[in-house]
Amino acid sequence: MDDSVSEIDWYGWETGLAAARERDDPVMLFLSAAWCVDCAEMERTTLSNPQIRANLEEFIPIRVDADRRPRVRDRYNMGGFPSTVFCTPDGRILTGTTQLGIEGLRSVLGRVREVWDDRGADAGRIPRALRADEPPAGEVSEGIEGQLVGRLESAFDTQYGGWSDAPKFPLARTIEFALKRDREAARRTLEAVQTHLQDDYEGGFFRYAANRDWSDISHEKLTDENAALLRTFANAYLATGEEAYRETAARTVEYLTTTLWTGEAFAASQAPGPDDSYRAPEERTDPPVDGTVYAGANALAIDALLAYHAYTDDEDAKRFAQRARSHLEGLIDGGRVAHYAGGDRGLLSDQARVLRAFTTAREVLGDEGSLSSARSVADHTIETLRVEDGRFRDGPVEGAGLLSYPLYPLDTTAELADGLLDLALITGENRYRSVAHDALAAFAGASDRLGPQLAEYGTAVSRLVGEPLVIRVGAPAGSDLHRAALRIADHEAVVVPGADCEGALASAGERTAQPAASPAELERAVSALFAD
Structure with missing residues (x-):
């Protein structure tokens, strides 16, 4: 301004x-x-x-x-x-x-x-x-997931979809949590988001609706929220096979890679324009775009584009994700992520999101360089932002005013813990799982008070105490067996291409399926793994 x-x-x-x-x-x-x-x-x-x-x-x-x-x-x-x-x-x-x-x-x-x-x-x-209050620590148990499922059920708006009265935000991560645990609520909310928040002309999603019935739309479009919803609709397509979800995801890819593309990475946001901005294209002037490239928003976009590519083989999504990743690497120094070029470094939100982007790149592209970067970002985060009780600060304890007072954000902690669990499952290094456990345990005493907007905490807890699906594939990334593994209908699964095994080996906790030599055998093996 x-x-x-x-x-x-x-x-x-x-x-x-x-x-x-x-x-x-x-x-x-x-x-x-x-x-x-x-x-x-x-x-x-x-x-x-x-x-x-x-x-x-x-x-x-x-x-x-x-x-x-x-x-x-x-x-x-x-x-x-x-x-x-x-x-x-x-x-x-x-x-x-x-x-x-x-x-x-x-x-x-x-x-x-x-x-x-x-x-x-x-x-x-x-x-x-x-203020320096004691954290609400507690036991990380299976009951936490059930508590959050119950909170979602009681908060769900059966008339209009979503999990609140007003305002209505899309809550992408909450939808993903519900996709595995309350699919009907997830589907109804996805329909509401498609109907009311999707830009019918240019693609992408508006930020929120002021009223319970999803009316009175705020027309700004933020890259991080569009990236999160791209991943959610891609995951809904994976879970259901419904073409409408894939089409919505595809239009969001187009919006991100045209309107919000700077030539090297993704811009920050698009402001609402004058009243004609949401008329037919020939009658419209384009609202202004903030061209700042933020690390966290780009990491979310990379993660989402690679997920969409994994499920559809869309080469444009892969290409733009790779280009944005190259720019993102330039914002990292020794595992310390810059919020943007010249901005603050080492913020928890950026660290968590970049970690997830690199683990996804390892899963989808088979890129060992991304795995090395993921380790570096995770290790720096643990070394500099973790405190003795297992919590993570939102950034360095320095700066003017109240910046010298730390915040311990639960939502970002859950995001980081989920990324650390991915890293642990990919590498087999239990230390990352241990850190994730302690971070989640620091808030477990308040789990009965968490609302639907914090459902990602339930996702992380479920993956920590449960038996997440891991598929190790001896074939390289892009092979038929690897592509089949990525398309097993579980968006919380982890896939490791180029692993030291024959064929594909699916496991969940201590249980391991028979090796699979073809996509059809892999599908049968995973089904048998979770059969009662």
């Missing part, structure tokens, strides 16, 4: 807090995103008002891009974008809200200034999530 829009002399995060300390003034943090219509509207109207600009002279105005600075976002987000947050010079929160009009912001500025003049920095607070 251009600073001249609101004629406010914005500071960056670190420089702004330094200026606030020097002047002993409170901070107004404007937390926005390139795709956020309400953010642009607040800048165009509220923040361009002369009286507001005059009132802000008693504050240090800081603007932060939430996508570029996720650690700031996760500590200061007030529940939506924009977030308008008032802080002490050391970053403690005075108060905050989301979008404000002119009169609303004038009123808040006045109240905050009164509080500051009366109490100063003593009025600041540290959010509860950042």
Whole structure:
């Protein structure tokens, strides 16, 4: 965004807090995103008002891009974008809200200034999530999966699909969890997502719907969410064989590899455009694209494109995944992933997603270089972000304001644990499984309180304590036997091509099937492995 829009002399995060300390003034943090219509509207109207600009002279105005600075976002987000947050010079929160009009912001500025003049920095607070509470540790057991299945059943919207009243987000990982455990709910939600969130003209998916019936669509399209849904629809095609799911996935591939393709990798997002953006193509102007290449979003896209290629032999999906992977490798130094070129390094979310992209590349492409990279990323994450109780911090414990206070995100921990389990099953190195166990155990005491949006925790627990399917294939990647192994209808299975075995060897826990020499024999062997 251009600073001249609101004629406010914005500071960056670190420089702004330094200026606030020097002047002993409170901070107004404007937390926005390139795709956020309400953010642009607040800048165009509220923040361009002369009286507001005059009132802000008693504050240090800081603007932060939430996508570029996720650690700031996760500590200061007030529940939506924009977030308008008032802080002490050391970053403690005075108060905050989301979008404000002119009169609303004038009123808040006045109240905050009164509080500051009366109490100063003593009025600041540290959010509860950042306080040093004991983790809700517990036993990792089979019952956790059952608890989450029950929560999904009770939360499912039987009238409209999805697992909440409003707003309705697609919850891609929750759909994947349900595909194996409550397929009817998964299918009904997939139908709702297809009907209401899919862009009928350009492909891809809009971000969410504001109402229970999936109406009042927010038309921004984010790469990470589109990549997650591509994988989900590909996995739904694997599970059911329904052509409609493959077609939806194919259109999402086309959207990612055209509109969001930068020439080297995938751009970050596409903002909603003017009202004509969602008319017929000949009547439409294309909404703007944020060309920033984020490591985590690209890792999700690589994972999803390779899954789609594995199930369909689509060569374009494979080619774009390989090109994006080459760019992604340039963001990694010694296992430490840069959020984007020049951005923060070693963030848990990026590390987890890149790990998964490399393990998937090993499974689908048979690439030993990807396995080496996966080990490097996993080892760096364990070495630098893991704490004694098994939890993982969201990033380095450093930075201005509340960045020096660690967060331990459960959703990202589950994502990392799932990737570590893949790595353990591919390599046979039990140390990765042990780390995944401890990370999941650190939150197991709260498993009965987890909602549908955290179903990926249930997936990871199920794979840890259960008997996940592993298929080792003596033939190389791309062979008929390898392709057949990838298409066994279980998206939670692990496939290892080029293994030291004859034919294909399927196993689940301590049980191992008879070696299979053909795709038909492999299908029979897997069926026998799970027969009662």
